[in-house]
Amino acid sequence: MSVLKLHPEKCTGCLRCELACSYMQTGEYQPAKSVIRVSPFEGHTSYAPYTCPQCAEGWCMTACPVGAITINAVGAKDVLDDKCVGCKLCTIACPYGTMFYDPATRKAFKCNLCGGAPACAEACPTAAITYEDVATADWLGDFAVERTARVLAEAR
């Protein structure tokens, strides 16, 4: 399957992916409802997008007590709104922090790869997010190690 490959060294922290994602998710521009989130590293000098890795276990999916999380046609774990009751178990079961909950709709929501045409990848002006047929991986770890060295040194 294709997954979102993240290229943190290209991210400039412009948050356009969050806008595009929230628009896909809600029809409005509201990064608080985006399921891709840009995080700062090394204070304010470096940024990286972060989203659901579509893990093999699918902790959200297996935790759901009502089977409201399924696998969609492009292989993404996806929430079925009519089945989700909003119990939040998935938000705590997901060890990546990529399950979200919308207090307004009382539903969980997550990255569903926009059904095969991810809006974030389309919106990213620097191709820091690409949609590729590769195995999911930890795209940010090495980058984060390098770009946090200074912060860690200061924290001592």
Added chain:
Amino acid sequence: MAARHLVIGGGTAGMNAIRTIREEESERSSITLVSAERPYSRMVLPYYLDRSIAESHVFTATGKVLADWGVTAHLGKRVTALDTSASACTLDDGTTIPYDDCLIATGSSAVRAPVPGADGRGVHSFWTLDEARGVIAQIQPGSHVVMVGAGFIAFTILNSILSLGAKLTIVEIAPRILPRMIDDTGAALVQAWLKEHGVAVRTGAKVARIEDVKGRRRLKFAAGGDLVCDVVIMATGIKTNLEWLKGSPVKVNQGIVVDEYLRSSVPNVYAAGDVAEGRDLISQKAAVHAIEPTAQEHGRIVGANMAGKNVRYRGSLIINIVEVCHLDVASFGAWDDTGAEAASSVKADRPAYRKLLWRGDRLTGAIILGRSSDIWTVNDVGMLKGLVQSGVSLGRWKAYLKKNPFDVKPAFIAAKTTSTLLPETVLGRPSKAPGETPVAV
């Protein structure tokens, strides 16, 4: 002859086991389910209570689904005896069911505090679907509801009661609320939050008796100060449903003692869910979690093993989350480990609290409290779970997190937690979608 599997209990553990058997078996086996109730999800009863979902939504497997799965179901029946030497069980209607292997997943039931009048009219438990029906029928807008007990179960239905327009008072015998879910500081914050949202809380209050007064309920307290209300909900604890197993050679401690494949002391008898004394992921000691996620993992592992796989159980993580008037309250792992190194931080300007517990440079437990709408709250809940679950070595990030417990993300990512987590699966393979049947595997 095809293997004959017997599953006793149609809750989360049992249904996950059945589904996993069907997914993993190499040839079609026969499965028999005995369940006192129709299979439903206890987790969603609060949403049934607040009428945001229909009753039909709570069921996890309909008759048709069970038929599709080829399950012979004895619903509304209880097992009265297990003859392990003959590998057969007897139901309360006298039926005898022979098996090649069997899963005990009979769960637990609510217990009421031993208070005179606790079994009277207008006093309810909220545990089973039947009990939920009873409570729903009683609560009207403006009703005054008294919840006796301030534990996790009580809190799961708190929002529902309020959303029905009822007035709520919580009564707890202990000096504080949520004693088995968060620490004193967290409890104090939640209590203040409740007060702000119009929920009265009486802690350290021992109910002496419950009386019927002109169709209403009067709670008399040991220390005085009566409360008159319309509905009393007793959420004073649960106990495992194991009385029927007395006399069998299945060894029971706090729950059924199981090995690392979740087999009991009788090799072809498995146990899962609230009745099983499985392993705690953090302490690696036997423990009865009595929580939904543990029941689900137990069920899946037992299902795979009944289907002939040899899946080892590495232990489950205690995870609890409850929303109280838009305040998320969550705890994981060994959050109450007094031997751990702890660091905590409270935000003065908003209800936000974090406590992180450490063994060496690994996070072994956490408490997190924050508004659902507070940015990062949700992400951090998951990430803290990931850090505890993966047990990654945080090295120098430990000092950073102790100082900045509200800035979890860089530590999570830079510790390469994702790399550690990605290969982890419960069954040693990617999970399958629940498909048409809402029992997730």
Added chain:
Amino acid sequence: MTPATSTAPAKPTTKSAATARPGGYAGNLLRVDLTRRTCRAEPWSPETMRELIGGVGLGAMILYRETATRDGKGNVSWDHPDNRLVLATGPLAGLPVWGTGGLTVCTIGAGTNGPTSTQANGFFGTNLKYCGYDAIIVQGQSKDWLYLYINDDVVELRDARSLVGLDTWETQGALYKETGLAGHQLSVYSIGPAGENLVRFAAIQGDYGHVASKNGCGAVMGKKRLKAVAIVKGTKSLRAADPRGVVQAADEIAHDLRTDASARSLYEYGTLPGVVNLSKMGALPIKNYTTNLTSNVAGADLSVWEAPKLRENFDHRGHQCNACGMHHCHMSVIRHGDQKGKIVDEPEYEGWSGCGWAIGAADRDSVAWLNTECDRACVDVNEWGWLCGWVMECQEKGYITREQLGFELKWGDVKGAHRLLQMVSRREGFGNVLAEGVKRAAEKLGGPAKECAIYIEKGATPRGHDHRSRWEEMLDTCTSSTATMETGNPVHPTEIGQPARINPFDGEQVAKYVAGLRGRRSFEDSLGICIFTSRTRLEHVCRALSAATGWAFTVDEALRFGKRTAVINRATALRCGHTGAMEYPSTRYGSTPVDGPAKGQAIRAQWEKMLDTWYSEVGFDRKTGKPLPKTLKDLGLDWLSKSLWGNKA
């Protein structure tokens, strides 16, 4: 299409209207009274949104309406509690159009003691709008230091005593710690020591490197004792009338920026190419306008100042504003020299000029460091360059003695410049004189020292070029009501009926051109978009605005709107006592280059003629400076005509 007009100075807070709120707007103005310590949301009507749009359009009207003296005859001065500090965004902010985190600051500034319109980007606009506000109007004065905290509906004035004395970056760091937030989750715009000490050219800096720098807006904030505005990225949604249309317009703008010859270098390298390009025109200011030859700067090798080399000299990292795809803003880690390992904001062209060439410094590492120090102490880097360069020249020539200054400051001495910066921003010693800005310091010293100082008679200073070879901007800056350029050169002048190119040293052509372009800048600065990402066809910008709001906004309406805004600022400036006599460059600013590409081009010889032409083209009265009644009528500003001309109109 009938442009919106009004018959009275419309209140931004008119009755809530029956019509639906246009897309792109959050719907409320946030009024903060520091004297009373109150914060309240004021809804504004769709009609007013259409009339004032946002940014400087909104800010100009608020200044006009709210900063008159109580007797109505004059205007309050910059340090009066009744002065307003308007921090406005616009309808495009928070939408996926490139560079739309915009902040426009409008206030009676400390430099000219007149109106101000100065911009910064970053994430101010996005965060504020997600909290539900389109602009913040600050009034009154606090006794104690406060900061404004905004998190959705939680709006509080909080104790800022612990932040006093911190520079802007430290302030943001302290607020990150206090709130437990990180990155763009919290946008902080604050003043540094310079603003606290009422330095006349103190600025407001936000989100590490975005500075609203003009006219001492930081001093206004300091006078009000407002240390910072901290805005959590709110959780409210923004709607667009035509979301697909917004993305299409954004794509068109992006395409233009990426491919148009005049915008492409900006797309790739931001303003870095300015150094080399402007030096070729003689517009790179060198050593306080004493020369236009880079070879006169010790150690200068122009080849390493080409944009790619300038950027690659540092460990550089993209640091863009909201939704921006430009390769413009960066953070850099210094790789060599004394400041090795330090994180700095990659200087804009103006930083390279103000902290570099204007003061005779050409060591890229130390110039970059000093530039960030200016942002942190928080002064306008342009005026800083003119001030520091002037002090250096005065020391060289003996007009300012070592004893006066307390040390010796030579051309290119960056460490010394830094020492001076600290003295100025803390008003220590001679720094107290210099903190009054170039014009006032020069006038205080008088004599030959005054002759070397670069300023505009209104009290402002120019942006960071040598305008002796960029006459449009000198004329624009001197005639402007907002203390900096009011017009600026667009990339597509023909789109608005102006020639593609003019003779830059023909005063008549220049004046006509500047007058003819009028309006566009004020329009752009009302939208919440960056000056650079709006360097595209105005048509595209209008299309983005229309898609966002649901209005059918035309290029004509845009220009008319911009001209109207500029006229309202002019009316306020007149009330502030600005006169035509102030529309002159200082001796040095208006001097004739002695070398370089523009050698011998004498603007002063043509100045009067340029003013005459400009006045007649824009329809203002040359004698009084007032917009003529006909001009006002054409712009739909009859109400203003009455107040400016009385019954004569």
